[in-house]
Amino acid sequence: MHRLTRDEARRIAVRAQLLDADRPGDIVEVAEQLGAIKIDPTATIAPAEQTIPWSRIGWAYEPGQLTKAVETDRLLFEHQGQFRPTSLLPMMAARMRGRTLPAATREYLDANAPFRRDVLRRLREEGPLLASDIPDTSIVQGKREGGWYGANEVPRMLELLEATGEVAIVGREGRMRRWDVTERAWPTGMPVHDYDEAERMLEMRRLQALGIARRKTSWSGVGDAGEPAEVEGSEWKWRVDPEALAALDDDPGGRVAILNPYDRMLFDRPRLIELFEFEFVLEQFKPKAQRRFGYFAHPILIGDRFVGQLDAELDKKKENLVVTAVHETLPLEPEEREMVDGEIRDLAEWLGVPVVFGAGGR
Template identity: 25%
Template sequence: MTAVPGPEAELSLPEARDLAIDASLPADGFPNVTAALAHLHIVQLDSISTLARAHQLTLTARIPHSTTTCIDQALYNRTEPVAFDYPAHALALVPLADWPLWAFRRRASRRRPQYPDQKTRATLFDRITAEGPLPLRRLRENTAAGAGWDWGPVKTAVEFLLWSGDLASSRRTGGQRLFDLAERCIPAEHLNDDLTDDECLTRLLTHAGTALGVATADDLADYIRIPTAIAVRLVPRTGLIPVRVQGWGPAWASKEALTSPPRRSRGPMFLGPFDNLIWHRPRVQRLFDFVQVFEAYKPAARRIHGYYVCPLLADGRLIGRADLARKDETLTILQAGFEPGAGPDTPTHFADACRSLAAATTRTRIELADSAAEPAITRRLRTTLALNGATPHGNR
């Protein structure tokens, strides 16, 4: 077993929080999608679009003056793709250059009982070879498979062939993934499984540490969805620096995070529920004393905060949350809440974050539901939204 070195730095909780925010959301942001992906290495995908797609919210939060439309143009409307879809942290966008690092998961996928048999593989490969990249609905034609969320035999086969690297997806049509032979969409210089499992994992844990800034072994493991015990074994090989964080126990920080003083020039913002900064709920609780929940898949009667809830980040804290949706040209606040002790500036921060999100999702109006919060908070928000130039409207 690799010996765990002693801590080289002591961090207070506020210092750790600043490092984490600055690592995930640098003050100056990133110039483009390629740069943001190269830093985060994983950007989660999700099919819910009530506000915007998950990857669009994550990337617009990090690329100044970007919109959800220009994000997808930068990803998919270009001659050469910049990323592929892969079950990294759930299904996610991964930079093309990282293909070799996921060889450990591709190998493991080929050993799983769900890996398609030779006949099934040959049938799918022959069709894609002949017809080119195809969406799942086309691959399901002439079969008894269901649609949508149904994991019938075709969907199961295609998803496992994506996991194993026999197929890859780097483009979309009408929002649907296009599945192609890996050798036709992954550049030849990246298309290999040469690295050992430990080499893959050590490099991925290093990337996770850079993206997180400061993290426990459990946080690093969650970033790439591996057992914590593996992260504990390998993290001493990564070059991440052992630190002690107030109330945490053993932790690790990137050299960049420790040597670059955090800067807080970013304004208030709503984080998408699949944002990298708030992926791991235990870490969010440790960093922000904030209980992050996602209730979209719960029955409506069991939801506390709403369907598509975005936490509000301002002044280095998570100070509130809102259930948000878009319809036509309007960004609608369906439900809003402030954290205890959020402070008197919270309504102003909330309004500023609404305006930024409306611009990012190309909405021209902001609407506040009459039942969004208790009457006193609703009145304050309605007033503040008006003062900040938004157009507040109640439900009609």
């Protein structure tokens, strides 16, 4: 049983997420360590798939690197709303093909068996294709909680076939996905794993991405990977990555990081509170009158402390980054505030626009 202070646990978590002073070199390195980069169209500043790598790499990152890594080099792939490293594909493929589908999904696929065959045939013969290139020959429509999935069943069928490992996303035209069959989209000669073996391997990769996580929780999915640990002042059962633990003494120090609200570092809200004493609530879906920090506020990390949230928006018409407020959740020393302002200016320069600080931004 490893016994850690809260400072040590936080440093492990920060370093595992590549948010310390030792910046990674490229987008592939980021994806390999994080395991997944969220795709989301909300772009008050920039989309999640762009700001997540920028917050790690900094100036050396250019948005075109992501497209090249996915569509040309095939070192990353898109799956269910995230970009992932291709090194994970053998394990994920085993789980896709071995998963048990819910009864309603099986009924939908059985009822639409001719439609399923039509989609696969067209992709094999004509792919890669956009969903709009494929006719809807569905027999029955599927339902989702809260209403109909949509008038066109092709996107639904493609997403189900993606979940079972029959089709894959191979690129995009704007926000539209291009699809192909996996026998052509996936690399040949991939290692073959059984379902349970693949899950154990994925649990270890998840723990490596987090550094330290609670055991047996849906927030992290690390299971029994790594080694058991106790954290000072916490009654939770933790698992820690032994390599991250061994590197604790090799500490490069901290820095300022501005995180997209969909950043993996923020996903496990209970862990944020337990280790960092930071309660983060995404206010995107709250009525305006109930928002404290802003529609899409970006948390600010200094070293291993969350010190505030940035409420800012890219004004595309005026071509500047408007900082409405920097909400301090911990009091900042003058030099810390200067560091935060410097990171905001770097963000604006990366976007190619000047920064404009509003009355609450300073």
